[in-house]
Amino acid sequence: MARESLRVVDLVAGYGGLPALHGVSLEVRQGEIVALVGANGAGKSTLLRAIAGLLAPTSGAIELGGARLEGRPAHLVVRAGIALVPEGRRLFGRLSVEENLLLGAYTQSDKSMDEVFALFPVLRERRAQRAATLSGGEQQMLAIGRGLMSQPRLLLLDEPSLGIAPKLVARIYQTLAAINQRGLTILLVEQNVRAALACASRAYVLQTGRIVQQGTAPDLLGSELVRKAFLGI
Amino acid sequence: MAQALVSGLLQGLVFALIAAGLTLIFGVMEIVNFAHGEFLMLSMYLSYFFQAALGWDPLAALPLNAALLFALGLLVYYALIRRVLRAPMLAQIFATFGLSVFLQSAAQFLWKPDFRTLGATLVSGRRLALGGVFVSGPQLAAAAGAVLTTLALWWMLARTEIGRALLATAEDRGAAALMGIDPDRMFALAWGIGAACVGVAGALLSTFYYVFPQVGSQFALIAFVAVALGGFGSVVGAFVGGIAIGVVESLAGVFVAPAVKNLFVFGIYLAVVLVRPRGLFGKQ
Numbered sequence: 001m002a003r004e005s006l007r008v009v010d011l012v013a014g015y016g017g018l019p020a021l022h023g024v025s026l027e028v029r030q031g032e033i034v035a036l037v038g039a040n041g042a043g044k045s046t047l048l049r050a051i052a053g054l055l056a057p058t059s060g061a062i063e064l065g066g067a068r069l070e071g072r073p074a075h076l077v078v079r080a081g082i083a084l085v086p087e088g089r090r091l092f093g094r095l096s097v098e099e100n101l102l103l104g105a106y107t108q109s110d111k112s113m114d115e116v117f118a119l120f121p122v123l124r125e126r127r128a129q130r131a132a133t134l135s136g137g138e139q140q141m142l143a144i145g146r147g148l149m150s151q152p153r154l155l156l157l158d159e160p161s162l163g164i165a166p167k168l169v170a171r172i173y174q175t176l177a178a179i180n181q182r183g184l185t186i187l188l189v190e191q192n193v194r195a196a197l198a199c200a201s202r203a204y205v206l207q208t209g210r211i212v213q214q215g216t217a218p219d220l221l222g223s224e225l226v227r228k229a230f231l232g233i
Numbered sequence: 234m235a236q237a238l239v240s241g242l243l244q245g246l247v248f249a250l251i252a253a254g255l256t257l258i259f260g261v262m263e264i265v266n267f268a269h270g271e272f273l274m275l276s277m278y279l280s281y282f283f284q285a286a287l288g289w290d291p292l293a294a295l296p297l298n299a300a301l302l303f304a305l306g307l308l309v310y311y312a313l314i315r316r317v318l319r320a321p322m323l324a325q326i327f328a329t330f331g332l333s334v335f336l337q338s339a340a341q342f343l344w345k346p347d348f349r350t351l352g353a354t355l356v357s358g359r360r361l362a363l364g365g366v367f368v369s370g371p372q373l374a375a376a377a378g379a380v381l382t383t384l385a386l387w388w389m390l391a392r393t394e395i396g397r398a399l400l401a402t403a404e405d406r407g408a409a410a411l412m413g414i415d416p417d418r419m420f421a422l423a424w425g426i427g428a429a430c431v432g433v434a435g436a437l438l439s440t441f442y443y444v445f446p447q448v449g450s451q452f453a454l455i456a457f458v459a460v461a462l463g464g465f466g467s468v469v470g471a472f473v474g475g476i477a478i479g480v481v482e483s484l485a486g487v488f489v490a491p492a493v494k495n496l497f498v499f500g501i502y503l504a505v506v507l508v509r510p511r512g513l514f515g516k517q
Contacts, residue, residue, distance in 0.1 A: 054410070073415075075410045095400060102397065
């Protein structure tokens with residue numbers, strides 16, 4: 001199996017005894033961008049949190065390059081090569097841009113920020129500023145940059161477009177595409193179905209904890225279910 | 234007036250160090266260490282016994298106090314606190330409060346309630362006159378030691394990777410975990426460093442303060458007020474809070490009456506709770 005392939009098999013997970021995922025299976029092959037779309041409350045965040053190790057699943061398997069990761073705590077999952085850019089960014093607001101990036105590189109000996117600054121030049125300008133004082137779009141860029149600092153094999157993004165102006169959303173997605181071109185595998189979760197399907201090559205649709213459809217992005221854009229449920233067509 | 238101010242400032246700097254240790258523990262894991270005063274008491278007894286049994290000067294033995302209290306902090310975390318991490322807050326309060334009672338009682342049982350003083354030290358018996366104000370050697374040394382240690386703590390938090398990791402854990406332990414930071418290690422480290430701070434303070438205080446089983450209580454109460462005033466979790470706040478209380482306490486003792494010093498200190502606490510609950514530098 002290719003080193004960066006992620007496989008999730010029959011994952012059941014939830015909070016306080018109530019399952020939010022009822023047996024989810026998906027796959028992200030090396031070099032792909034895969035999108036997981038669904039409405040609010042469908043369980044998309046729960047899935048990413050389970051993969052990242054913030055949540056221990058009730059049953060099922062999570063494999064990266066053949067190694068079993070389910071149940072492993074978050075601080076060890078990032079060492080296995082999976083970085084999560086969480087919902088709402090969860091930056092360290094009281095620390096500076098630079099300190100946030102350095103923390104992203106906590107597991108790495110190479111703390112160089114040049115690559116991240118090349119992708120997001122505005123972060124270099126604001127490197128000494130406290131993260132909480134950045135605009136929404138800048139915060140999202142910092143969150144992505146921070147994720148990249150751990151040199152991941154797989155990058156997970158939870159709603160990267162949430163609360164961001166459409167022009168910036170397009171820029172962010174362009175950057176994600178560029179990073180993917182360089183070989184980083186990406187799984188992103190979105191309510192913004194158009195943006196996600198424009199960027200991804202394959203996608204899954206999650207509804208109340210179950211995968212109800214999957215396929216290539218163009219297929220899904222044309223499907224009845226997606227058009228009715230998300231695109232209002 | 235100047236004498237009261239200087240005296241209060243010097244004493245306040247020691248309060249600041251004790252408060253800094255307390256606020257670090259709270260900042261990183263949101264647990265109040267009600268046994269903080271007893272850690273101080275144990276360090277003071279350590280200094281006493283180092284001198285009585287081995288002839289070591291408390292200031293020379295200070296690094297040993299810090300190291301032993303660091304170890305105690307780790308031990309308390311792994312043996313006790315870790316087990317109540319997911320318990321309701323009341324259980325956590327009872328855990329450290331129970332530890333406090335246990336340590337005080339053990340000290341009383343082992344070493345009797347007698348007040349002890351240390352013999353001559355490097356700095357005892359000296360007095361400095363600075364422009365009309367008299368400062369005792371031990372008090373000045375204690376203040377200097379406290380400032381150096383607090384500065385070292387601040388430097389560690391602001392300029393080192395491990396300090397950054399502690400601050401990140403304090404702000405959002407889940408996000409810190411996503412960076413690869415093990416929250417368990419950070420909690421243990423916070424307890425160790427918090428206890429070490431108070432260990433240094435104990436060694437410094439032993440040069441001029443009575444050593445007895447209950448000595449920790451009064452300092453702990455002042456530390457809590459300093460932390461509340463400065464803002465829970467803020468080392469800068471604890472520093473400012475400690476100095477403020479030292480000065481207020483001293484001024485109240487001189488201009489009103491020594492017996493009501495504490496009244497003013499707790500008056501500050503009430504004012505903080507009513508006017509600005511999160512303290513001067515506290516998080517929202």
